[in-house]
Amino acid sequence: MTLADDVLAGDRRALARVLTLVERAAPEAREILAALYSATGRAHLVGITGAPGAGKSTLINALAAQLRASGDTVAVLAIDPSSVFSRGAVLGDRIRMQDLVHDAGAFVRSMASRGAVGGVARASAAAIDVLDAAGFDRVLIETVGVGQSELDIAALVHTVVLVEAPGLGDEVQAIKAGVLEIADIVVLNKGDLPHADIALRTLTLALSLAQPAAGAAAWQPRLQRTDALSKHGIEGLRAALDAHRTHAREGTRWAEQQAVRAKAALVSELREQLYTSFMEQLPPAQLAEIVAAIAARTRDPYSTARHLLAAHS
Ligand SMILES: Nc1nc2c(ncn2[C@@H]2O[C@H](COP(=O)(O)OP(=O)(O)O)[C@@H](O)[C@H]2O)c(=O)[nH]1
Numbered sequence: 001m002t003l004a005d006d007v008l009a010g011d012r013r014a015l016a017r018v019l020t021l022v023e024r025a026a027p028e029a030r031e032i033l034a035a036l037y038s039a040t041g042r043a044h045l046v047g048i049t050g051a052p053g054a055g056k057s058t059l060i061n062a063l064a065a066q067l068r069a070s071g072d073t074v075a076v077l078a079i080d081p082s083s084v085f086s087r088g089a090v091l092g093d094r095i096r097m098q099d100l101v102h103d104a105g106a107f108v109r110s111m112a113s114r115g116a117v118g119g120v121a122r123a124s125a126a127a128i129d130v131l132d133a134a135g136f137d138r139v140l141i142e143t144v145g146v147g148q149s150e151l152d153i154a155a156l157v158h159t160v161v162l163v164e165a166p167g168l169g170d171e172v173q174a175i176k177a178g179v180l181e182i183a184d185i186v187v188l189n190k191g192d193l194p195h196a197d198i199a200l201r202t203l204t205l206a207l208s209l210a211q212p213a214a215g216a217a218a219w220q221p222r223l224q225r226t227d228a229l230s231k232h233g234i235e236g237l238r239a240a241l242d243a244h245r246t247h248a249r250e251g252t253r254w255a256e257q258q259a260v261r262a263k264a265a266l267v268s269e270l271r272e273q274l275y276t277s278f279m280e281q282l283p284p285a286q287l288a289e290i291v292a293a294i295a296a297r298t299r300d301p302y303s304t305a306r307h308l309l310a311a312h313s
């Protein structure tokens, strides 16, 4: 049995090991990903995004419990693209997702971009593929706010959930940044707080203004109020997720998303493999000489790169 076979067979330790290899862009990761690829494309991929402190992790804990209760298996991938990813943050996530940590039908993993060779987007896409191949019905991906990160979550998932909280002025930020437009479901979390009613009204208005002029077949973004701590509104959120999944599968979104993912994966892999094989051909001494010349301004990096490519292809 290979490591990929173990992942397909549902072995959790193998899954954790493969995710570590993927995160580090270890040389053996590519072969494992290749072996897993045909088993991907089945899970419902859900991006859960919003400002730090909006309650994403708490909400995911509650949502995942709801999904588990309906019989689905759930994987959670918490991605922090900031360079400062403390052990405390990982620990905090684990504490907030405690219900999941001890459930055999759930799996929680935190991933930092630090050490993710080739960037967080590349590592995230690969990690999502691994979780998909491992057979989870739902993969929930937690990321910090849209537009503030190098990770384009909308390109990686079927359903985007934007989490807002009252009192932060986030609704206004969301409207300004245009992030409402990429949200399939907007959650007003912390619905128990005093300013929740005002925030809900602001978001309702903003959503009605953010609507693209689209036909009857277009998805109308849902707004759901939740209180993740007391688990109010979570059933409504699950219903909204299911409605969006059905909509995506029946319409073109699902197939479009597969095509976007497929192209992004191929382009990223071509870039990586071209670069790697090129660098393998370049003797280190020659590279050092060229670098020194560029540093000394006797050569420029632009035409040098072009000449090197022409000479080695
Ligand atoms: N009052 C209230 N607090 C919440 C709610 N959801 C989360 N919190 C609290 O908000 C803080 C940040 O939550 P967390 O899930 O870590 O947010 P994240 O950074 O978006 O993942 C924590 O102290 C949570 O206990 C909620 O619905 N109501």
Ligand SMILES: [Mg+2]
Binding pocket: 056, 057, 058, 093, 142
């Ligand atoms: Mg969190």
